[in-house]
Amino acid sequence: MGRAEERRARQRGGRRAAPKRRRSPGAPGKSGIRRLFTWKKILGTFFGLCLLGMGAFVVLYMMIGIPKGNADAELQSNVYKYSDGSLLARAGDRNREIVDLAEVPKPVQKTFVAAENKTFYKDAGVDLKGTARGLLNTVTGKGAQGGSTITQQYVKNYYLTQEQTVSRKLKELVISLKLDREKSKDYILAGYINTSYYGRGAYGIQAAAQAYYHVDAKDLTVEQGAYLAALLQAPNQYDWAIASDTGKKLVKARWNYVLDNMVEEGWLNKSERQAMKFEEPEEPKADPSMGGQTGYLVKAANAALEKQLVAQGAAEDSKQAGALVDQGGWTLTLNIDKKKQAALEKSVKQQLDSKLDPRKRKVDADVQAGAASVNPKTGAVVAMYGGRDYLKHYVNNATRPDYQPASTFKPVILAAALEGDAETQDGTPIRANTIYDGTSKRPVVDDGTKVGFAPENEDDADYGKVTVQTAMNKSINSVFAQMGVDVGMPEVMKVAGELGMNTEGLEAVPAQTLGTMGASPLEMAGVYATLDNHGRKVTPTLLKSVEHNTRAVTVPDAIGDQVISREAADSVTSVLTGVVDDGTAQRSVRNNPQRDGQQVAGKTGTSDDNLSAWFTGYTPGLVTSVGLFGEDDKPPYKHVPMYKAAGEPRINGGDFPALIWAAYTFGVMGDTSKFDLDTKQGAAVQPTWTPTPTREPTKEPTKEPTTEEPSSSSPPPTTEEPSSSPPASPSTTPPTFTPPTAPETTPPDDGGDPFDPIKPGEED
Template identity: 30%
Template sequence: MHPTGEYANGADGSSAPPRGRKRRRKRLLVVLVVFTLLAGSGLLAGGYYFDSVPTPTDLKLPESTTVYYSDGRTQMAKLGAENRTIVPYEQMNDSAKQAIVAAEDRTFWTNKGVDFTGVLRAAWSNITGGQRQGASTITQQYARVAADLKGVTYSRKVREAVIAWKLDDKYSKEEILGFYLNTVPFGRGAYGIEAAAQTYFGKTVRRDAPASQQLTPAEAMVLCAMVKQPEADPNDPEGSPGYDPRRNAKARQNSIDRWNYIRDGMVKLGYLSAEEAANLAYPDGVKPIDPNAGQSGLDRPTGLVVKHVLSELRQTDAFKDKPADFIRNGGYKIVTSIDKRVQDAAEAAADIRRDTAPEAVRGQPKNWQAALVAVEPGTGRVLGYYGGNNGEGADYAGWYYDDNGEARGFGQHPPGSSFKVYDLAAAVRDKISVKQHFDSPETKEFPESGRTKDSPAGPIRNAEHAPCQPDCALWEATVASLNVTYFELTEKLGKAKVIDMATQAGVDSMWATVKGNPQPQRVELRGEPADEVARHFSTEVGIGQYGITVQDHANGMATFAAGGKRAEAHFVRSVTKGEDKVYQEQLTRTDLELDEEALNQLDWTLSRVKAAKLDNGWDSAGKTGTWQAGQSTTQNVHTWMVGYTGALAAAVWLGTTDGKPLKTKDGSYEVYGSSGPGPIWRQFMEQATAALKLDPDKYRFGTPEFPGDTPSPTAAPTTAAPSATVQPTPSEVRPSASTSARPTGGPKPSPTSSPSLTPLPSLSPSRTKAPR
């Protein structure tokens, strides 16, 4: 309540003094002051008659940040926690009314709604080019908040004075205080005292609620302390964190200091006695900050897309070094690269728990997991992304940086023979014809790479068989996935050329085995010379021993689909706030320097892979791959299918969540690239291209000339079940220490000497594995 005798009619702590002759005198004074300021500032005095005076119900609050599909209309997710619940002034208990007056405007009940000294100071600052001055009275603060929320920039405090004057003239003090308490931001996206009470304490300001559920004076003082700075300063979040006691230690101390200031004001105004104030304790019941509060759509598969979107944006100049919740609570409109039609096809095929998944993978054991990424050739736009069924769970298709800057994801898997597409591309770039023949016996020693019968790993063995053996053309060895041929090809080219081709095509990271570390470590492939990067890997890189992500592999396929033109894979097309463009994708391409003949030979060879053939009339190319468990020749942990048409590229991985071999519901271990991820890839490609309604005749592959070669056989070689094991060479490799920034199309890497990526649980790198 008001101090006894200081205000008339103040029995409930909310009444204003009666108005009579003082109002006319005040109005005359205000007219003179405002007229002088308006004239001196070059503003029209007529603004008094035309500036609107909105009530809280008229205001449009800042929108939560919303994430959209590529059409800019279909909502994918809602971020942030902007919320407000209007409570009529007479239904509020006194705690918030008294605390806000003690905190923000102790003369509220007697002042004229305008701080004339502050107005004069602001006017002089405006005239002389000084900084903008803030409002002081609660009436002026409401005027400023209301004007800003309407999207009007009131750069001069005289305009605030005009609106405040009109407010004070038109509404009672009780009404104005009600406007203010239902409108002012309290942080964490809470607008108005009721939303704040719910957000911070899980309580209400309604006086008709049970006493135990009502906001107490001490709690109201904590909330009202936050009005001074509702959010951390984005340019200095640690040094100027605001007054939310759960943000950090400094913010808590700020809150306590201001809480004491408000308590003193409560005593001075007579709302608390000295004894009551002395017995009042700072409340410790503030709820922790929940970054997901008020959000929606994050528990779906596209929730992982949102994580990549946020990670990507944090690497841009517009959002770099901003607080974790800056984007979520910023009221932005984010348009992603994800095409709803493509995404639907990806989820229908890769979510193997659905009835829409291919029969070959549907209803299999619970530890089976698939991942699929589709990229648009020539732009790098990720059109579809499935890294798991739960957007709040593990990401098996890639990795991203979380709110704390930690790398998260399970998206790296040994690609096995699917990696041979980069060997092949490097070969045709070096003018090695796909019709060139290689010695391709069942087993072969490679002393230069340490693969002999006397070495721990032994010689290289094929996991497939082809009728052409022991003398096969490169294209035949590709279709049959002959490891002997591709190990020799990698030696011939040099592992640096193979890695360089993969890097230029789209593989930004590869995971190396490091002595003494039980988990593979991420090596950033870009930013260092290829020879330096190659030191971290052995010749086995050419047959897919080292893990890569599904996302990177998909981008590599998109580069080949685009005629050797690599674009940066990315998830964000644009970010806007109101009418302002905050961020726009930058589409750039680099050339692999693959001439037309090389591209035609690459397409021609990969189009002969049986698993890559589509039934919808599209020219298509692709490659399967598996990585085996232990010394087994039949049990596979990772299986792949990657490929492209001229309009769409996609990579599919199928493995397990626990690192155990893939075992069917019937007890069979016969799961390969062609029988597991192959059906997923084909169903997706057919459904996605149909949904995009593109003309396949516009995306036909060229025909190679094979200069100097005789026509090749038309019959494709047959394949059989794997019959031998390929063991990795025991070697000590070191992760790259490079910290060069990744382009904005992907997450910025942390130093790989101490990676924070949570890798997929897998068998120890020292155990024997065999690629296919």
């Protein structure tokens, strides 16, 4: 060690400096990122942002004052137009009468607090967690989430707008805090119950009391108040007059929730609560200007607009969307064709109403008609029949989904079979000429095992061995039940959903082959329109355009993607022409003098106990679904049978529904046209002829001849195309043929068994 080094060592306390370590090239060390993001810096940034946010909020609090009531109080009417621009209706005047809180019984006041904001009397007017969640959802585009206090909801209703923006939510927060400091809780509660929307066009508790219970607010009971309070969560969904079974269950559950909360808060005696029963609201009093079909069309247009407002994010939910629509200022042009609408109404009146006489037969008062007509090329709903009169029957029969479509579901099963190249239990591809056993109550089999389902054919008729075409013509339940299992019920329900049916929550079980789910004429028109449109999805669309001075609403495209192949869709259409020409619809449609050679496809349907009867049919340019529904004409409006209505033993789909369809369609269709089909199967591509039977059809069903059908001991059937040449002259027995030694062929005419005419009562 040199002298200089020793001196430096002594200066450092006698210790020699340790030599610097050399870091190996791969050894870790403090990187630039670690030096930049230290805990101190992160915490400092966090607290800095918090202070900045607090400062910004203080500035907002100082800048934002309590404004005057918004312009929603000066509401405009909504204007509704036909597709040609002519006026359909003008509606939307605000139905509101402000009442003092003192006029509302105190227990009824508490029902609203129990429903919406139990801490109302204690909080500062805001729910910070709920507001923060709402702000985050708005920023991220996730939509709405609950959590607003009564004060915040009142501020939104009265001082602000319903727009979904961060600035609006921040204003709502500030104004709510200030309002809670400057006004009493009674003032805020009165404002809330007087400005809220309750459905049925009613704003405020007085209008709601009249709309739902036909009493003044001062006369409301706790039970009634609890319903009105529950209603605010979803006015349209919870309106008892139009609610689905699910909606009724939900509003009852919320009614119980309100009353239980009142007990919990000490506002209601437990014994009184236990004695309370749900009180169903009265039927609505409709606006006189909404009479006839007008009210149905206006309500359906409003519902379509509300759905689109939610879809576009302009409203958080159906409740808020309904409030936006009822604020007015909308011009809605519908796809409804004025001439077709009038023709559909006339057809129902002439073909059905003129035959009904409730004075002679009580059951005639229970028959309700509904219909929807759709252009398959555009998806436009060109005509709709909702019922006899909106002022007398509030529920729209064209859109109600609570009746079974019955055998009008059978084409969906065939579509699933053809789309999935399904096979029978014997491995035979399912085609229009594939042979099935049409014996009534024949147990359905899956891989050699009975599945516990053996449906009865209409009138328990046995048909023996028949082609799929014949089974569709005669609507044979046993055939399509087996076909559904052959295809696989999950696949059937999947195709049903793709075609446009609402299959959510439905079990994929064989019983669904009978069309036991609920469906509306509008829904079934959409399914058949997709078939008519060669498998490309058609969503029936009522709105043509929507205009508003401050909002933009885009009408979605009604034509979607290819959901099943063109060949599958066209094959179903081809088969359905046989239902008209040789099946259950021939009496009403095939022989109609107005038909003028028009090619038609369609399917009849009649549900169990004759609760509903359908005909859904189409030409290349128009699809219409007509349903007749048995409904008691007095509360509680239960489903009832239609036996002996209009003097008929039973109302079948081939009767009044098909007659209404034919009179309407053939009157408005214009020039006749043929289907452009990409298929080699079905009645549309098979020669057809009309036999002259030697025996009169009887009311009692008879079994089909079996001596000429392939025997049960024959080899498995194939889908080999039958001969294209019909017999030279029809006779009273089907032509015989000699099966080849290989797999057997089908009977010569794939359009059905022409020498066994359709008899009354053979339709399902």
